[in-house]
Amino acid sequence: MHHDHDSKHDHDLGLAHDLSRLQRQAFERRAALRWLLGAGAISLTGASAMTLAGCGGGGSSATTSTSDSSSGSSSSGGSSGGSTTTSSCSVIPSETEGPYPGDGSNTANGSVANALALSGIVRSDIRSSIAGASGVATGVPLQVIIELVNTNASCADLSGYAVYLWHCDALGRYSMYSSGVTAENYLRGVQATGTDGLATFQTIYPGCYSGRVPHIHFEVYRSTTTATNWNNKLRTSQLCFPSDSNTAVYATSGYGNSATNNNAISLSSDGIFSDGYSTQLATMTGSVSAGYVARLKVGIAA
Structure with a gap:
């Protein structure tokens, strides 16, 4: 009741008082609005600063790229193990694992073919066979660097995941399956991703067999602990190469009919990559004599 009385009493002071009060209230509202706008600007500036702080290679976000002057390719620079962070990322297309996965999903020579169950399969250098087999794959040296990122978190690097990678040898044969190498398990291996999202493999440049462009298969797992059977995989895809490195490699000895097979097909006519390969084409550096990095x-x- 006291509040009602004061309100009525103020009103009874006359028009001049009311106008003065309204002007004062309008001034206070404008001042408050200016303060809020200023606070919003400060907040936006802070957000922008945080975004800029996240730029660069190997971090938790991917917002910039730099040019590799030696190859004309986009990379973050640094050593051969450097990040491939660029301004955006897309979910890698899901592709068939093919007939030679060695992940426990099919059989070879009458038994389940599962390289993931072999002792020593978690390794970086995959050129030698393991678990009692002694074969060694030869060819032009190739280092494969996979950077695993989360498309749901601004391309943040994914640490502690696992990549299972496999491919054919210089003659187009797959260990565990192809005639002459059924007792071997080379060119197959698993690597965990580091804090920079990288999984690195030392291998050889794969050969080219009839009907397919040169390629590498890989599967993504949540960890090396779950990378024991195909049922646990999160994604299966394939990696392809630029034509100039294919041509250079297949001009060397030891690659059988790879040059002929490679000349008979292209990425646009390949059964896997003909629908698009922009997110699967490796960025290449190096040479035949020095070895390549993909x-x-x-x-x-994720």
Whole structure:
């Protein structure tokens, strides 16, 4: 009741008082609005600063790229193990694992073919066979660097995941399956991703067999602990190469009919990559004499 009385009493002071009070209230509202706008600007500036702080290679976000002057390719620079961070990332297309996965999903020579169950399969250098087999794959040296990123978190690097990678040898044969190498398990291996999202493999440049462009298969797992059977995989895809490195490699000895097979097909006519390969084409550096480095950013929705 006291509040009602004061309100009525103020009103009874006359028009001049009311106008003065309204002007004062309008001034206070404008001042408050200016303060809020200023606070919003400060907040936006802070957000922008945080975004800028996240730029660069190997971090938790991917917002910039730099040019590799030696190859004309986009990379973050640094050593051969450097990040391939660029301004955006997409979920890597899901592709068939093919007939020679060695992940426990099919059989070879009458028994389940599962290289993931072999002792020593978690390794970086995959050129030698393991678990009692002694074969060694030869060819032009190739380092494959997979950067695993989360497309649901601004391309943040994914640490502690696992990549199982496999491919054919220089003559187009797959260990565990192909005639002459059924007792071997080379060119197969698993690597955990580091804090920079990278999984690195030392291998050889794969040969080219009839009907397919040169390629590498890989599967993504949540960890090396779950990378024991195909049932646990999160994604299966394939990596391809630029034509100039294919041509250079297949001009060397030891690659059988790879040059002929490679000349008979292209990425646009390949049964896997003909629908698009922009997110699967490796960025290449190096040479036949020095060896090559293939980098690929692999996005998954983690």
